[in-house]
Amino acid sequence: MLITLFIIVTIGFMVIRLMPGNTMYADDPDMSAAQIEVLRAKYHLDKPVPVQYVIFLRGLLLEGDWGTSISLYVGVPVWDVLKAKIPVSMYNNIVSLMISLPLGILSGVIAAIRKNTIVDYATSFAVVIFISVPSFIFATLLQYFAAFKWRLFPIIYDASATGAGKLHSLLLPILALSFSPIARVTRYLRAELAETINSDFMLLARTKGLTETQATLRHGIRNSLVPLANVVIPMFTHIMSGSLVIERIFSIPGMGGLMVSSINAPDYPLTLAILIFYSLVSLVTVLVVDLAYGVIDPRIRIGGRNIE
Amino acid sequence: MRVDDLSVSFRAYAGLVKAVRGVSFHLDKGETLAIVGESGSGKSVTMKAILGILPKNGRIDSGSIIYDGQDLAKFTEQEFYQIRGKKISLVFQDPLSALNPIMIVGKQITEALTLSLGMSKERAKVRALELMNAVGIPDCETRFHQYPFQFSGGMRQRVVIAIALASDPEILICDEPTTALDVTIQARILELIKEIKAQRGLSIIFITHDLGVVANMADRIAVMYAGKIVEMGTSDDIFYRPVHPYTWALLSSIPDLDTKEALVSIPGTTPDMIHLPPGDAFSPRNKYAVALDFEREPPMFRVSDTHCAATWLLHPNAPKVEMPELLANRIRRNAEERIADER
Numbered sequence: 172m173l174i175t176l177f178i179i180v181t182i183g184f185m186v187i188r189l190m191p192g193n194t195m196y197a198d199d200p201d202m203s204a205a206q207i208e209v210l211r212a213k214y215h216l217d218k219p220v221p222v223q224y225v226i227f228l229r230g231l232l233l234e235g236d237w238g239t240s241i242s243l244y245v246g247v248p249v250w251d252v253l254k255a256k257i258p259v260s261m262y263n264n265i266v267s268l269m270i271s272l273p274l275g276i277l278s279g280v281i282a283a284i285r286k287n288t289i290v291d292y293a294t295s296f297a298v299v300i301f302i303s304v305p306s307f308i309f310a311t312l313l314q315y316f317a318a319f320k321w322r323l324f325p326i327i328y329d330a331s332a333t334g335a336g337k338l339h340s341l342l343l344p345i346l347a348l349s350f351s352p353i354a355r356v357t358r359y360l361r362a363e364l365a366e367t368i369n370s371d372f373m374l375l376a377r378t379k380g381l382t383e384t385q386a387t388l389r390h391g392i393r394n395s396l397v398p399l400a401n402v403v404i405p406m407f408t409h410i411m412s413g414s415l416v417i418e419r420i421f422s423i424p425g426m427g428g429l430m431v432s433s434i435n436a437p438d439y440p441l442t443l444a445i446l447i448f449y450s451l452v453s454l455v456t457v458l459v460v461d462l463a464y465g466v467i468d469p470r471i472r473i474g475g476r477n478i479e
Numbered sequence: 480m481r482v483d484d485l486s487v488s489f490r491a492y493a494g495l496v497k498a499v500r501g502v503s504f505h506l507d508k509g510e511t512l513a514i515v516g517e518s519g520s521g522k523s524v525t526m527k528a529i530l531g532i533l534p535k536n537g538r539i540d541s542g543s544i545i546y547d548g549q550d551l552a553k554f555t556e557q558e559f560y561q562i563r564g565k566k567i568s569l570v571f572q573d574p575l576s577a578l579n580p581i582m583i584v585g586k587q588i589t590e591a592l593t594l595s596l597g598m599s600k601e602r603a604k605v606r607a608l609e610l611m612n613a614v615g616i617p618d619c620e621t622r623f624h625q626y627p628f629q630f631s632g633g634m635r636q637r638v639v640i641a642i643a644l645a646s647d648p649e650i651l652i653c654d655e656p657t658t659a660l661d662v663t664i665q666a667r668i669l670e671l672i673k674e675i676k677a678q679r680g681l682s683i684i685f686i687t688h689d690l691g692v693v694a695n696m697a698d699r700i701a702v703m704y705a706g707k708i709v710e711m712g713t714s715d716d717i718f719y720r721p722v723h724p725y726t727w728a729l730l731s732s733i734p735d736l737d738t739k740e741a742l743v744s745i746p747g748t749t750p751d752m753i754h755l756p757p758g759d760a761f762s763p764r765n766k767y768a769v770a771l772d773f774e775r776e777p778p779m780f781r782v783s784d785t786h787c788a789a790t791w792l793l794h795p796n797a798p799k800v801e802m803p804e805l806l807a808n809r810i811r812r813n814a815e816e817r818i819a820d821e822r
């Protein structure tokens with residue numbers, strides 16, 4: 172995992188630094204040539220890219236120094252900038268994941284149990300819509316109807332709110348983010364459970380006297396949850412990337428807005444830090460899912476210690 | 480239990496699959512009835528109909544399954560809860576797929592007791608350990624907490640049998656219980672089934688595609704082909720006095736260790752259950768078929784009080800046909816051996 176991270180950091184650094192437009196401050200009419208020279212020297216922009224890379228890596232590893240913002244928040248350490256934005260974005264993303272999983276599981280179970288009935292067809296139809304329409308469309312629609320027309324929610328994020336008020340003002344963006352993951356989980360669980368229901372151990376559960384509901388609840392669902400762990404990883408990265416756009420729509424001061432403006436500025440230490448941060452979160456997700464496998468599937472937990 | 484003229488069909492893309500076509504048999508208390516036939520002959524479907532666990536696209540078209548004065552063919556799902564496990568239990572063919580892979584086996588046994596009989600957890604565990612002991616699982620206390628993948632095939636099948644016995648059923652249906660197992664394990668599982676039958680006074684329906692397996696086990700045997708019973712009689716009737724060409728073919732395909740004769744396989748394949756040939760379904764593979772076999776299905780002819788078969792060869796006007804000589808010789812040899820053994 173550390174190697175993966177190292178590769179990501181290296182490639183990220185090179186790509187961002189080699190992008191055209193890296194002649195920082197070069198065309199600023201308000202500054203004299205001498206001033207520009209001083210600034211470029213201060214941020215090591217006058218050195219070759221490989222040297223800059225070594226300086227960056229040494230700072231990051233030895234002092235936990237992510238560099239300094241060079242144009243958006245001039246002089247502020249990158250980490251201080253991120254520290255203010257990360258909680259806002261992660262709040263959205265994690266709440267979205269937390270509501271997507273149970274809702275998706277629930278509707279997937281219902282669709283599977285009522286397979287080939289009107290309930291199932293309606294669910295499948297909704298699933299197709301929610302997966303294929305991107306989240307910013309829902310965001311715009313929600314913003315227009317729920318916030319602007321009916322005045323149920325604030326149109327844009329209210330930074331001063333806390334607790335329940337905060338959730339209330341973030342509900343629309345979270346909702347917009349969650350449609351697609353809910354649909355994904357539904358589709359996946361419906362397919363898995365429909366297959367599990369036809370398995371022999373479900374038949375055995377019924378022949379030993381369990382009702383259909385007991386058999387489905389005790390044997391069907393848990394077994395179909397095992398492979399679900401697989402879709403959680405792409406789902407969470409999907410939520411995070413959707414969030415980048417949604418945050419702009421609702422003027423949420425999170426990572427999304429920061430990333431776009433840091434690329435436009437350009438403020439490459441900031442861009443790089445955001446990239447590394449997202450890679451880190453994805454890798455942690457993979458780790459958490461791997462560990463979760465061990466909890467739900469005994470074959471992985473005890474695997475190998477086979478007796479007899 | 481008495482099954483009368485039972486027919487089951489499935490709706491499938493290609494058309495209506497007539498999997499079971501008018502099957503009748505009865506099972507007396509304490510007896511073992513074997514149902515034998517090639518794969519796809521409708522054995523499992525018949526059993527699923529008895530337990531009310533047909534797949535959603537399957538339907539009982541006609542017939543009755545009388546058990547204890549009630550017709551199971553007309554039972555609702557609700558009414559079946561009083562039958563499944565408690566009166567009639569099923570042992571599956573493949574013990575690996577029949578057990579929930581992520582639940583400890585102990586819980587899979589106690590579940591039947593706590594959920595459907597309302598037994599307390601502690602009592603259920605005591606009973607489960609007794610059952611595991613009874614089906615020959617060593618070291619029960621440890622095994623109770625293990626998962627199916629930690630068991631060998633034979634041990635898994637013992638677990639499945641323990642589950643089937645949990646609620647003290649009267650009838651045990653064994654659907655090819657040894658097919659998925661090694662030959663040496665097979666013999667031990669058969670031994671176990673005989674043993675528990677004797678101890679608990681069970682009635683058993685034993686399903687297999689291999690006549691050899693039931694030789695020492697069954698009181699009566701029904702031979703099934705393409706959804707119909709084609710010959711039924713006592714074990715002796717079938718092994719020593721078979722009259723149906725299909726039974727002849729099945730008997731000839733049992734390997735004989737003494738003579739090293741070449742195995743006789745049955746030519747052709749089982750018929751398409753959607754577009755069945757007119758007349759006797761076995762006639763295209765039957766070298767003894769008479770013209771009438773291709774036109775009309777033969778009715779059941781009575782051979783003796785215990786023995787009947789559906790073949791036109793038994794019609795008074797049919798040509799006299801003897802069973803293949805190879806088989807006749809073998810039967811004579813077996814009969815002589817048996818008499819010798821008895822002395």
Ligand SMILES: Nc1ncnc2c1ncn2[C@@H]1O[C@H](COP(=O)(O)OP(=O)(O)O)[C@@H](O)[C@H]1O
Binds near residue numbers: 517518525
């Ligand atoms: N769910 C189903 N849908 C359609 N056809 C089925 C279904 N289940 C079984 N069948 C058909 O019923 C016939 C009998 O199957 P089965 O009873 O399982 O045979 P066996 O004698 O080997 O146990 C087969 O031809 C099979 O294709």
Ligand SMILES: [Mg+2]
Binds near residue numbers: 522523524654655
């Ligand atoms: Mg079968």
